[in-house]
Amino acid sequence: MRVALGSDHAGFALKQRIKQELARLGHQADDLGTAAPEPPVDYPDFCFPVAERVADGRAERGIVLGGSGIGEAIAANKVVGVRAAVVTSDETARLTRLHNDSNVLALGGRTNAAEDALRWVGIWLATPFEGGRHVARLRKISDYETLHARER
Numbered sequence: 001m002r003v004a005l006g007s008d009h010a011g012f013a014l015k016q017r018i019k020q021e022l023a024r025l026g027h028q029a030d031d032l033g034t035a036a037p038e039p040p041v042d043y044p045d046f047c048f049p050v051a052e053r054v055a056d057g058r059a060e061r062g063i064v065l066g067g068s069g070i071g072e073a074i075a076a077n078k079v080v081g082v083r084a085a086v087v088t089s090d091e092t093a094r095l096t097r098l099h100n101d102s103n104v105l106a107l108g109g110r111t112n113a114a115e116d117a118l119r120w121v122g123i124w125l126a127t128p129f130e131g132g133r134h135v136a137r138l139r140k141i142s143d144y145e146t147l148h149a150r151e152r
Contacts, residue, residue, distance in 0.1 A: 006050040008046060018063060051078070054079075
């Protein structure tokens, strides 16, 4: 699977570990920056390109990283077609795929232990979308997003 990655300075070290884990799991990582841990770096500058790559199909999934993952998820979710989710446990890693078909994972380099984050990445990548009753819910979100994107 091709996975696009982007981080600010706060997520840089964790991004480097995740790239290694993706390679170990047999996935291809496209690192869209930042290239160094020195601040200041603005996370939207790296989250938007990751989200765009997922939305247009050049990557199957994306991972955005910062201090908490929260701002990164907010930024990624501004791109039509992206469903970015902050993950904080094994269960949220599983459910965000199973029920929400998330295509971008947001993680915090300052708020999560690397070992936990690496495990969550593995769970998130391996968990399929359940479909069923969740399809109609996601369609409602997509329809709303499309309608209001045209209004802007």
